[in-house]
Amino acid sequence: MQDFCHFQKVVIKVGSALIAPEGRGSSVRYLLSLADFVHHCLQQGKDVVIVSSGSVAAGSGLTNHHLAQKLSIPQKQALASIGQTHLMQHWQKLFDNHCAQILLTRSDLESLQRRANAKNTINTLLSMQAIPIINENDSVVVDELVVGDNDNLAAQVAEMCNADLLIICSDVEGLFDKNPKTHDKAQLIPLVEKIEDSHFAIAGATDNPIATGGMQTKLQAAKFASDAGIDTLIVNGRNVETFERLKRNQTTGTWFKSQINKESHNG
Ligand SMILES: Nc1ncnc2c1ncn2[C@@H]1O[C@H](COP(=O)(O)OP(=O)(O)O)[C@@H](O)[C@H]1O
Numbered sequence: 390m391q392d393f394c395h396f397q398k399v400v401i402k403v404g405s406a407l408i409a410p411e412g413r414g415s416s417v418r419y420l421l422s423l424a425d426f427v428h429h430c431l432q433q434g435k436d437v438v439i440v441s442s443g444s445v446a447a448g449s450g451l452t453n454h455h456l457a458q459k460l461s462i463p464q465k466q467a468l469a470s471i472g473q474t475h476l477m478q479h480w481q482k483l484f485d486n487h488c489a490q491i492l493l494t495r496s497d498l499e500s501l502q503r504r505a506n507a508k509n510t511i512n513t514l515l516s517m518q519a520i521p522i523i524n525e526n527d528s529v530v531v532d533e534l535v536v537g538d539n540d541n542l543a544a545q546v547a548e549m550c551n552a553d554l555l556i557i558c559s560d561v562e563g564l565f566d567k568n569p570k571t572h573d574k575a576q577l578i579p580l581v582e583k584i585e586d587s588h589f590a591i592a593g594a595t596d597n598p599i600a601t602g603g604m605q606t607k608l609q610a611a612k613f614a615s616d617a618g619i620d621t622l623i624v625n626g627r628n629v630e631t632f633e634r635l636k637r638n639q640t641t642g643t644w645f646k647s648q649i650n651k652e653s654h655n656g
């Protein structure tokens with residue numbers, strides 16, 4: 390087991406599957422134990438940054454648009470715009486208003502100046518004990534300029550702010566040898582020392598119309614993070630026991646080891 394105590398700066402990615410367990414709308418049902426875990430991390434002196442999906446799902450719950458229907462990109466962008474404020478209301482309640490919204494685009498991450506600005510703002514927020522809540526700025530990005538999924542966005546944010554751990558919270562326990570939603574006998578892979586093509590071969594897509602990328606984008610994110618010296622943990626955020634185990638420093642989910650041996654973990 391990797392020692393959770395040693396990690397200082399943690400980026401936690403929260404997928405749409407957790408925000409919208411009913412397939413649309415938004416709910417704090419699975420965010421309560423996650424928020425409790427974040428409070429625990431803060432008490433231990435760790436820095437926490439959240440990358441939260443769910444704006445499109447939240448927007449669809451507030452309008453008559455179902456994501457199972459084929460929606461145009463402008464319609465999805467409008468839903469994201471409607472849903473994002475609602476999503477932030479949940480986070481504000483969970484963190485007693487000690488949180489702040491940052492919406493990023495791929496060009497923000499690619500521009501040296503804007504990337505430095507975003508990094509400075511995140512660090513300043515952390516020094517003010519405010520939790521940065523990041524999402525892609527879906528309403529303004531066009532096709533060629535999207536990061537496209539929040540797994541990869543979270544990995545890029547983790548690298549940008551020198552995090553040492555990325556936790557991806559989804560609706561499955563971690564990476565399995567087959568998609569556990571379609572294979573009863575799928576086996577969890579608890580530890581990946583190095584991500585190989587064989588891991589990408591077993592990581593499938595998602596059949597959830599509100600989610601993006603499935604296990605494929607989570608593996609891309611873990612690979613990006615791992616190459617940048619950041620460990621990644623994919624866990625089931627719907628399982629209360631996940632966060633209890635992490636608090637007790639016990640194994641959970643799938644752990645992807647960083648490929649760079651960092652002397653210290655304080656970014
Ligand atoms: N090998 C695999 N192991 C685990 N999950 C997998 C695998 N292949 C595909 N998946 C799918 O990936 C889904 C998680 O991704 P996704 O639906 O995009 O969730 P999120 O909203 O959390 O990003 C799982 O529900 C599962 O159906």
Ligand SMILES: N[C@@H](CCC(=O)OP(=O)(O)O)C(=O)O
Pocket residue numbers: 403404405406441442443444445446469524525527537538539540599600601602603
């Ligand atoms: N930016 C989008 C989330 C896109 C996304 O990657 O969703 P997910 O695969 O559920 O993490 C939104 O807020 O709806």
